Amino acid sequence: MPRLYKHPCGILQRYNALMDSTQPNRKRPTLNVRNRIWVMFVLIFLPANLLTYYLYYRYTVQNELKLLTTDLSNHVAGITATIDIETFKALYEQETASNQNCPPKPGTSFLDASNGYFPEDNPLFQQHMGWVKTIAQLDPNRSIYTYIPGPEPGYVIIISSSWYFTNPEQSFKFCQLYEAPTLYKSLSGRVDVWEPYHDEYGDWISTYAPLYDADGTAIGGVGVDVPASLIVSIERGLQVRSVIVVFATIIFSFVIAYALSEAISKRLVQLTRLTSNVQDSASVVDFSEYGFKRSWWHDEIETLFDSVRLMMLRLKRQADDLEKSRSEMQDLAQGVIRAQENERKYISRELHSEAGQLLTMMKATLADILDEFPSNEKPLPKSFDHGPFRERMEYAAQQIEETLTVVRALSHQMRPSLLDVGDVNIALNSYCNEFAQQQKMEIIYEGNLTPNMTEELAVSFYRFLQEALTNTSKHAAATRIWVHAHMDGDWAQLSVEDNGRGDRSAASARGIGVAGLKERFFLLGGNVEARSIDGGYLIYARAPLKRK
Secondary structure: OOOOOOOOOOOHHHHHHHHHHHEEEEEOOOOOHHHHHHHHHHHHHHHHHHHHHHHHHHHHHHHHHHHHHHHOOOOOOOHHHHOHHHHHHHHHHHHHOOOOOOOOOOOOOOOOOOOOOOOOOOHHHHHHHHHHHHHHOOOOOOOOOOOEEOOOOOOOEEHHHHHHHHHOOOOEEOOEOOOOOOOOOOOOOEEEEEEEEEEEEEEEEEEEEEOOOOOOOOOEEEEEEEHHHHHHHHHHHHHHHHHHHHHHHHHHHHHHHHHHHHHHHHHHHHHHHHHHHOOOOOOOOOOOOOOOOOOOOOOOHHHHHHHHHHHHHHHHHHHHHHHHHHHHHHHHHHHHHHHHHHHHHHHHHHHHHHHHHHHHHHHHHHHHHHHOOOOOOOOOOOOOHHHHHHHHHHHHHHHHHHHHHHHHHHHHHHHOOOHHHOOHHHHHHHHHHHHHHOOOOEEEEEOOOOOOHHHHHHHHHHHHHHHOOOOOHHHHOOOEEEEEEEOOEEEEEEEEEEEEOOOOOHHHHOOOOOHHHHHHHOOOEEEEEEEOOOOOEEEEEEOOOOOO
């Protein structure tokens, strides 16, 4: 396929490379438009759904943990509000008074047999443990214990534990010394440990709160432990539910994407059929039958591209034909202008050579008649009245002289002889001087145009000067005109500036003969521009010495 050359239509240039490599009626195994759109939607929806549900899962887990920690906080707050502080104090005071192992000695090992015991015969202990059992029954998964400060920082003495009812062998004992900096710290304020941690009893999350007596003094503390496995079970439950929802959503997205692809591709397939009919120069298109038969491997986009490409080739040929016609019209217009100039040159020559010679001969003949006609020196008989006859003859001679003047001026205006015998600068300057004398205005001419320009270009600048000065004298009410003719590289430029009216209404009035000048200079490859300026009006023409 031949390459399209550069053309003013930019779209053709952009399609050059594509058209070089494009062959009509290509058959390549590829998905059709509907399935490609479907795959595209799936590739968009699937990651979006996965990301959405991942964020939803993280949010739900965090929310569940927040609910759990809030519940624990409320739980420990309720414990501190319901505990019998007096019984709590009295129990420890009685046991320290009656049992030599309470309180334990500093440095006692946690696993020492003398470290802690169960005072089951003490009614206060039974009363306190009854309260612990009641609290523990609210949520069996939570471990509850109470404690008081130990004999040295970092240590506490356990008072009670809910494990006493579920796992007595591993349960904390009454008056047992336990090294626990976190519990000791909670005696002076609330402590929450929401990050799972590990100790000798397992993995936990915990919250601790101090216990105050009636005087507001912290005399002990209460702790609530929750197994970290509870959090894992919550996360696993959420994971299972999220996976089920994700799979359901993916299937739903597949169905929705397929329906959307069907709806979107329907009109595209119809457009493909329609463009195929157009590129085949179908004179009649049946709009009820322009659908393609569905196929997994029929590529409607390739078919549409081939149709558009062939249409572009046809448009390119039409544009070439239009450009050729335009070029022929330009050549024809230039031929008309040349013919007009040749005709003016011929008329000028005929007026000067033929009519001028005839009128000159007539003037000479009349002069001879006047010389031979009787005068005062050669009087005729008194009966001959020659006065009126002689006056008519003198008047005729005067009219002939005026006719000669008009004919010479007309000849000069139609084709200035200076364009043939001198350069264009002399012709332009001469016309400015003549026009200034006729119109009684000041015209300042400055010119340095090259004398080697073509006759067509020189005549065009001369006609431009004639039109510009005439329009200025008629419409501008100017008293001074500046004419500048100069070279700008390979371009010649002539400008006419005046100090008259510069408003737009005046400018439009001056544009009566400018249209022809614009067309003339357009054919030469140049242009004519006019605009109002500060204190006047400016019109200029420019054209290259050699037209491209």
